[in-house]
Amino acid sequence: MVSCKTQFLLVFVYLWLWWTTCSHVISAKHSLKPGEKLNSKTNICSENGIYCISFSSSTGDCYLQIVRKRGDSWSVWFANRNEPVDAESAVLLLDHSGVLKIESKHRELPIILYFSPQPANNTMATLLDTGNFVLQQLHPNGTKSVLWQSFDYPTDNLLPGMKLGVSYKTSHNWSLVSWLTSEIPNLGAFSLEWQPRTRELIIKRREQLCWTSGELRNKEGFMHNTHYRIVSNENESYFTITTSNEELTRWVLLETGQLINRNGGDDVARADMCYGYNTDGGCQKWDEIPICRHRGDAFEDRLGYPSTNMESYLANSSYGPSDCQDICWKNCSCIAYSDYDGNNETGCTFYHWNSTKGTNLASGGMKFRLLVKNTDRKGTKKWIWITILIVATLVVISAFVLFLALKNRKLLFKEERRKGMKTNKMTDLATANRFYDVKDLEDEFKKRQDLKVLNYTSVLSATDDFSTENKLGQGGFGPVYKGILPTGQEVAIKRLSKTSTQGIVEFKNELMLISELQHTNLVQLLGFCIHEEERILIYEYMPNKSLDFYLFDCTRSMLLDWKKRFNIIEGISQGILYLHKYSRLKIIHRDLKASNILLDENMNPKISDFGLARMFMQQESTGTTSRIVGTYGYMSPEYAMEGTFSTKSDVYSFGVLLLEIVSGRKNTSFYDVDHLLNLIGHAWELWNQGESLQLLDPSLNDSFDPDEVKRCIHVGLLCVEHYANDRPTMSNVISMLTNESAPVTLPRRPAFYVERKNFDGKTSSKELCVDSTDEFTASTY
Ligand SMILES: *[C@@H]1O[C@H](CO)[C@@H](O)[C@H](O)[C@H]1NC(C)=O
Numbered sequence: 001m002v003s004c005k006t007q008f009l010l011v012f013v014y015l016w017l018w019w020t021t022c023s024h025v026i027s028a029k030h031s032l033k034p035g036e037k038l039n040s041k042t043n044i045c046s047e048n049g050i051y052c053i054s055f056s057s058s059t060g061d062c063y064l065q066i067v068r069k070r071g072d073s074w075s076v077w078f079a080n081r082n083e084p085v086d087a088e089s090a091v092l093l094l095d096h097s098g099v100l101k102i103e104s105k106h107r108e109l110p111i112i113l114y115f116s117p118q119p120a121n122n123t124m125a126t127l128l129d130t131g132n133f134v135l136q137q138l139h140p141n142g143t144k145s146v147l148w149q150s151f152d153y154p155t156d157n158l159l160p161g162m163k164l165g166v167s168y169k170t171s172h173n174w175s176l177v178s179w180l181t182s183e184i185p186n187l188g189a190f191s192l193e194w195q196p197r198t199r200e201l202i203i204k205r206r207e208q209l210c211w212t213s214g215e216l217r218n219k220e221g222f223m224h225n226t227h228y229r230i231v232s233n234e235n236e237s238y239f240t241i242t243t244s245n246e247e248l249t250r251w252v253l254l255e256t257g258q259l260i261n262r263n264g265g266d267d268v269a270r271a272d273m274c275y276g277y278n279t280d281g282g283c284q285k286w287d288e289i290p291i292c293r294h295r296g297d298a299f300e301d302r303l304g305y306p307s308t309n310m311e312s313y314l315a316n317s318s319y320g321p322s323d324c325q326d327i328c329w330k331n332c333s334c335i336a337y338s339d340y341d342g343n344n345e346t347g348c349t350f351y352h353w354n355s356t357k358g359t360n361l362a363s364g365g366m367k368f369r370l371l372v373k374n375t376d377r378k379g380t381k382k383w384i385w386i387t388i389l390i391v392a393t394l395v396v397i398s399a400f401v402l403f404l405a406l407k408n409r410k411l412l413f414k415e416e417r418r419k420g421m422k423t424n425k426m427t428d429l430a431t432a433n434r435f436y437d438v439k440d441l442e443d444e445f446k447k448r449q450d451l452k453v454l455n456y457t458s459v460l461s462a463t464d465d466f467s468t469e470n471k472l473g474q475g476g477f478g479p480v481y482k483g484i485l486p487t488g489q490e491v492a493i494k495r496l497s498k499t500s501t502q503g504i505v506e507f508k509n510e511l512m513l514i515s516e517l518q519h520t521n522l523v524q525l526l527g528f529c530i531h532e533e534e535r536i537l538i539y540e541y542m543p544n545k546s547l548d549f550y551l552f553d554c555t556r557s558m559l560l561d562w563k564k565r566f567n568i569i570e571g572i573s574q575g576i577l578y579l580h581k582y583s584r585l586k587i588i589h590r591d592l593k594a595s596n597i598l599l600d601e602n603m604n605p606k607i608s609d610f611g612l613a614r615m616f617m618q619q620e621s622t623g624t625t626s627r628i629v630g631t632y633g634y635m636s637p638e639y640a641m642e643g644t645f646s647t648k649s650d651v652y653s654f655g656v657l658l659l660e661i662v663s664g665r666k667n668t669s670f671y672d673v674d675h676l677l678n679l680i681g682h683a684w685e686l687w688n689q690g691e692s693l694q695l696l697d698p699s700l701n702d703s704f705d706p707d708e709v710k711r712c713i714h715v716g717l718l719c720v721e722h723y724a725n726d727r728p729t730m731s732n733v734i735s736m737l738t739n740e741s742a743p744v745t746l747p748r749r750p751a752f753y754v755e756r757k758n759f760d761g762k763t764s765s766k767e768l769c770v771d772s773t774d775e776f777t778a779s780t781y
Pocket residue numbers: 096119121
C-alpha cells in the first residue's frame with residue numbers, strides 16, 4: 001500500500017512538473033517590452049526555441065545567460081560574467097526611458113547593459129534565433145533601429161554573425177575573452193582578436209601575443225570546416241563565421257588558450273602549446289624565454305601527489321590555470337603546479353625542486369601539471385643506468401652464448417641447412433635462425449647499436465594493437481601507425497603489407513643497409529620487428545606531418561613562406577643526392593612526392609619510404625621492372641611507359657615536386673580550362689612567355705627573391721625534360737639552386753605536357769580556394 005501511495009505521488013509530481021514546464025514553454029516570450037521584467041523564474045526564448053535567455057547559476061553565482069537549447073545546451077553568452085548576482089532577487093528590466101539593466105537585492109547599483117542618451121519609450125528587447133539579444137527602437141514610421149545587441153559584446157563563443165574586429169565609427173572592438181577557469185566565466189587570460197592591418201586572427205595571453213593564423217588574403221574561405229568572411233570598409237573591419245548548413249558552427253576560446261570548433265570538434269588554434277620557443281601551428285616566438293627553459297620543455301597533465309619537500313602558494317582569485325603555468329614557467333625552481341585548493345581552480349600551488357632532497361612524484365589522487373623537460377622524454381639518468389646494466393648483462397650472456405655457438409658452429413650450421421630456409425613460413429626471430437641471431441647480435445654490439453630489434457608484444461602495446469586512432473596514414477608499402485615505446489619515445493610504425501617474398505635473412509640484411517643511410521634529410525629507421533608473417537619497421541616520428549598537408553591547403557600554405565619553401569627544396573635535393581651518390585647503396589627512391597616528404601618541428605624536410613622499393617624488388621635491380629611503384633603525376637615518361645628507371649627518374653619526380661612547392665598546386669589537380677595543360681605545361685608556357693613569376697603560389701606575400709624563384713622554376717623545368725639524358729644530375733641541380741653555376745641550358749617542352757583527357761574535370765583556378773582537409777591523406781612514411 002505504501003509503495004502504491006508513493007508511486008501515486010511520483011506520478012503526480014511528474015504530471016505537475018510536466019505541466020509547469022509545458023506551460024512555461026507555451027507562455028515563453030520572445031521579447032521584453034518597456035516596463036517588463038525577467039526574473040530568475042522566467043525566461044525568454046527565440047521564436048523557434050533555439051536559444052533562451054535566463055538567469056541561472058551552477059556554482060551559487062548567478063549569471064544572465066543565453067543558452068542554446070538544441071544539441072549541446074551550452075551557454076553562449078553572459079551578460080554579467082564578472083559580476084555574479086543573487087539568484088533569488090535578480091531581474092532584467094527594460095524601463096520606460098529605454099534603459100536595459102540587471103538589478104539585484106544586494107547590489108546598490110544596477111548593472112547597466114544599455115543606457116539611452118535620449119529617453120526612448122518605444123523600445124523592445126528581442127531574442128533572435130541566431131542567438132542575438134537585440135534592443136530595438138520602433139519608430140512611428142514603422143522602421144526599427146538597433147540600439148544595443150549582445151553580439152556586440154561576445155564572451156568566449158563566436159557564433160555565426162558575430163564579428164571580430166573593429167568599428168571605426170564607434171571605435172568599438174569586438175573580441176572574445178576566455179573564461180578564467182573551466183568553472184568560472186570571469187574574464188580570463190586569453191583573448192581572440194582580428195587584426196585588420198595584417199589580416200590575421202591573433203590570440204593573446206594577458207597582452208602577450210601567442211598565436212596568429214597567418215594572413216587571410218581572400219575575402220571568403222574555409223578554415224577548420226568553417227566558412228569565414230572578411231569585411232573591410234570605411235566603417236568597420238571584421239572577421240565573421242557563417243553557417244553553411246543546419247548544424248550550428250561555433251568557435252569557443254577555452255581557458256587553456258585552445259580555440260576549438262564545437263561543430264567539428266576540430267582545434268582551430270592551440271595557444272596552450274605556445275611556450276615562446278616554437279613557431280609551429282601558428283605559435284609566436286617571444287623575446288624572452290627563461291634561460292632554464294629549453295625547446296621541447298612542456299607541461300603535461302599528471303594524476304598523483306607531487307610529493308616534493310617544497311611547496312609555495314599564491315591565493316589570488318584573479319589567477320587562472322594559465323597564469324599559474326606562466327609563473328611556473330618563469331621560475332626556474334618550479335617543476336609542477338596545480339590550482340590553489342582545488343575548490344574553484346583559482347590561485348596556484350607550486351612545487352619546487354629542492355636540490356638537497358630531490359623530488360618524488362608519487363602516484364595517487366589529484367590532477368597537476370608537470371614540467372617535462374625535453375631530456376626527460378629521451379630518458380632520465382635512472383634509465384641510462386638501467387640500460388647500461390642491461391646491456392652489460394647482455395654482453396656477458398652473449399659472449400657466453402657466442403663461445404658455445406663457436407664451439408658448436410659446424411654442428412649448428414649443418415642443422416640449419418637441414419632445416420632449410422625453404423619453409424616459406426617465417427617464424428619469430430627468437431626461435432628460428434638461431435645461428436644467424438647470434439651472429440647478428442655480435443654484429444649489433446660491434447657497430448649497430450642504433451638499430452633496435454623490437455618484439456611483437458611491445459609493438460602491439462606501443463600502437464594499442466594497431467588501433468585506428470593511432471593510424472597516421474597509408475603508405476605505399478603498408479599502413480603507418482603512431483606508437484609510444486616504453487621509454488616514452490614517440491615513433492612511427494610501418495606495417496609492411498605481405499607482398500614481399502624475401503627471406504628473413506635477406507630482409508634483415510637489407511634493413512641493416514638501410515639503417516646505415518643517415519642524413520639530416522632522411523627519416524631515420526630506428527628498428528624493426530619480425531613476427532611470423534609480419535614485418536614491421538620503426539621510424540622516428542615527425543610531428544609536423546607531410547609537405548602535402550601544408551602545401552595544398554589554403555590556410556596552412558601560408559605557414560610556408562618563401563624562405564621555408566626554398567629551405568625545403570634544398571633539403572630534399574640534398575637528401576636525394578645522398579641517396580644517389582654518397583650512400584653505399586645508390587638508392588633510387590622511385591616514389592618521390594609531397595606526401596613522402598615529412599617535416600620536423602622546424603619544418604626541415606625529411607624524405608621517407610626510401611629503400612623499400614629496392615627491398616621489394618631485389619631481383620629486379622638491373623633497371624627495368626614489371627611492377628611499377630610510383631604515383632601518377634610524378635612518374636617520368638620512361639618509367640611510366642617502359643618501366644625503366646634510373647637516378648634520372650627521381651630527378652624527374654623532384655622537378656615536379658619543385659614546381660608544386662613553388663606554385664602550391666598539385667601537378668595532377670591543376671588544370672587550365674583554356675589549354676588543357678597540367679602544372680608542368682602551365683609552368684613551361686609561363687616560362688616561355690617570360691612570365692614565370694606568375695606561377696608563384698598567391699598565398700606567398702611579396703617577401704621572396706625573384707631571382708631565386710626564377711632559378712627554381714628554371715631548374716624544375718630542366719628536371720622534367722622528356723629524355724632522361726637531358727635532365728641534370730642531382731649534383732648539377734644543387735649547384736644550380738645554390739647559384740654556384742647558373743643554369744645555362746634552356747628547358748625544352750616538357751614531357752606529359754598535356755593532361756590526360758579523362759581527368760575528372762575539377763578546376764583549380766586561383767580564385768577557387770577550398771580547404772583541402774577532406775582529401776588529405778596523412779603522411780605515408
Ligand atoms: C511611455 O509609455 C507608457 C505606456 O504607454 C506611458 O505610461 C508613459 O507615460 C510613456 N513615457 C514617456 C516618457 O513617453
